[in-house]
Amino acid sequence: MTQALSRILYVEDDPDIQAIAMMVLESIHGFTMEACSSGAEALAKAMPFKPDLILLDVMMPGMDGPETLKSLRKFPELVDVPVIFMTAKVQPQEVQGYLNLGALGVIAKPFDPMTLAQQLASIWEKR
Template sequence: MTQELSRILYVEDDPDIQAIAMMVLETINGFTVEACNCGGDALEKAVAFKPDLVLLDVMMPGMDGPETLKGLRSFPELATTPVVFMTAKVQPQEVEGYLKLGAVGVIAKPFDPMTLAQELRDIWSKQ
């Protein structure tokens, strides 16, 4: 992409993981991040926030990551917004499944806070 990555919609139900990622992405790397605790929250906030990229947990209670992705894609404004899944489920067939759902990348949990922003920039640059 020619535009620089700046706005990230981040969907994560674990408050500790969310806090670490928010600190790294916002405070250290200067991204504008809208945090959501669940898929429903993401569907409510996404269109108004206008994210450049969605960072989406796979395993969440209620609406999981794949269901949230499907919901986000139902909004014309978000139909082509890149989505990156973040998950501990990173067996090759699982990653392939996420990519088939429309994700542009997968980041393994536990993630390295020191490399998270660069991983997202690298995925972004390949769009």
């Protein structure tokens, strides 16, 4: 039996992109969201929030997405939580690099707010 996707930890440093994704995923599609604006904030909020999925920006100041993922994986409770990267860097070798880090999938930016929830669901189903 597959677990339903409900709780998403969303890490995005751009406030406009974060606001759009939060509105679409939380208000329209009913996901329980926890927004973080940095890798450090994600490390602080991830454990108490207990996400089903982590949606992670790649390019962020300070700790980038891949570094954030490596740090999150140090928590035993987060080792198996699926991660999807969101990034404008979607050349085939870049995407393969994210998958090699253990990402479940990659969503290209700019994303289409109308299809974002469906993209998440189809990647979620592949796990």
